[in-house]
Amino acid sequence: MxxxxxxxxxxxxxxxxxxxxxxxxxxxxxxxxxxxxxxxxxxxxxxxxxxxxxxxxxxxxxxxxxxxxxxxxxxxxxxxxxxxxxxxxxxxxxxxxxxxxxxxxxxxxxxxxxxxxxxxxxxxxxxxxxxxxxxxxxxxxxxxxxxxxxxxxxxxxxxxxxxxxxxxGAYFSGKVKVLIEEKYSRSANGGVGFAKAGGNYAGQFYPTQLAIEKGYNQVIWTDDNTHEFIEEAGAMNIFVRINDTLITAPTSDRILDGITRKSILDIAKDEGITVEVRKITVSEIVEAAKDGSLKEMFGAGTAAVISPIAAFGFRDVDYDLPQLSHSYASLLKKRITDIQYNRAEDKFGWRFKV
Structure with a gap:
């Protein structure tokens, strides 16, 4: 380059x-x-x-x-x-x-x-x-x-x-507990949610503070219309693993086209992981948590790279996620950071030497 x-x-x-x-x-x-x-x-x-x-x-x-x-x-x-x-x-x-x-x-x-x-x-x-x-x-x-x-x-x-x-130093340590938000919205269709505009983040602070007061670390944002679909985790893109399939929401006017998100999708495919980019309903997440098929949820962004979610709350019920010895989150984070720190081959051409 x-x-x-x-x-x-x-x-x-x-x-x-x-x-x-x-x-x-x-x-x-x-x-x-x-x-x-x-x-x-x-x-x-x-x-x-x-x-x-x-x-x-x-x-x-x-x-x-x-x-x-x-x-x-x-x-x-x-x-x-x-x-x-x-x-x-x-x-x-x-x-x-x-x-x-x-x-x-x-x-x-x-x-x-x-x-x-x-x-x-x-x-x-x-x-x-x-x-x-x-x-x-x-x-x-x-x-x-x-x-x-x-x-x-x-x-x-x-x-x-x-x-x-x-x-x-590291942005986050440990796993986080999140609350699925049903009242407030991060962004709306036709708005500026896809842009990294300062006001997007200012608007998140109040509902996030309300979640913190309830004992959560962060909010999972849902769509602005029906609050039926999960979209982002705090200031990060969100990934969900149901059984062995990794799922993330498609980008839109409301969702940031995250660079870490794109990297995770490419690395997951390279690892042979089944990947789906589609809308994810709150009800699907709740049902998967109840029947045991929900294996992982994590946020993805530059600061933390990947931030595993330990539990989520929805309508006054908390759902714990299992502790996995071989998680997608740890595998994907290692693959990305090994490229970033020049510890591994960069087959994607992402690394830039200064």
Whole structure:
């Protein structure tokens, strides 16, 4: 994979924070590296990106991000192998999805070389920040928001693109207990559920908090119309194993086209696992739990890769899932992470060396 080389200006931080970081005990997304990439859209075009010291932003109170919510983001990771080589996982998919989100939110699309060249330049500068503790990685957050000003309800005329890094440990530990949601909806037909728009996640927080108060860790979202079909698990795509068949919902206006989701489908097929991409009813899940054919449920996303579900609740009844010695979740997670950390052959061409 080749990208056009851009002349990116670099302003280095006067001092580094890296010596203050305990890389053996990293929480997720709370420690940030010394630098960030910033690129501005003004007068109808994206300007050349710059790398500057990580710092707060100054925005006008009338910046449209505060009023009309034009904000999108991506989530990625960089990995370091035993030889200290740095790897990305399907980065062009993230770039393309960022622009899919941009188009839906009336944000100018970002040229691919701005994304890739800017990311690579920043990674080369911050290489020492990539942790090597098992399960750890450098979390990458590219995002775009409306920085243009004015109270008029219309798209902004200026935008800011930033890439920031956060060395992080494992996102989740252990299994989770989820509640199937029947009142609130994550997204609707014709909406922005397929985009990684900030407002999608803001809207999840309240119903998720209600579930937490009931003793659950997360919510399983159902369709907005009948609440008959399960669609996502919190901020992750969801997979269900009934007997030996792995099932996930098809993407739509409401469901994010997850990169981890796509990878799981390809690896499962490569493993000879029967895969179905179809609608999954809540009643099917409940009946499968009752008759013992429901073997596994798990969420899939960049941060956690795969997060096994230990139990789910529906209409005041909890259903426990069996403890399996050879689960699809563990098999698939190992296959993906072995590719990401350059521990195994990458027959799919997903790995990108920085």
């Amino acid at each position: 080749e990208t056009k080389t851009m002349n990116i200006k670099v302003e280095k931080a006067k001092t580094s924070k890296i010596d203050q970081v305990d890389f053996e005990n990293l929480s997720f997304g709370t420690v940030f590296t010394d630098h960030m990439l910033i690129c501005r859209y003004k007068k109808g075009s994206w300007k050349v990106p710059e790398i500057i010291p990580y710092q707060p932003l100054t925005l006008d109170p009338s910046a449209k991000i505060f009023h009309y919510g034009q904000s999108i983001f991506e989530g990625m990771k960089a990995y370091k192998d035993d030889n200290d080589d740095v790897w990305l996982f399907r980065p062009l998919d993230n770039c393309r999805r960022l622009n899919i989100s941009a188009k839906r939110m009336a944000i100018p699309e970002l040229p691919e070389e701005y994304f890739m060249d800017g990311l690579i330049a920043l990674l080369k500068l911050e290489k020492d920040w990539i942790p090597k503790t098992p399960g750890s990685s450098l979390y990458i957050r590219p995002f775009i928001f409306a920085s243009g000003t004015g109270f008029h309800a219309s798209p902004a005329d200026e935008y800011t693109f930033i890439i920031a890094f956060a060395p992080s």
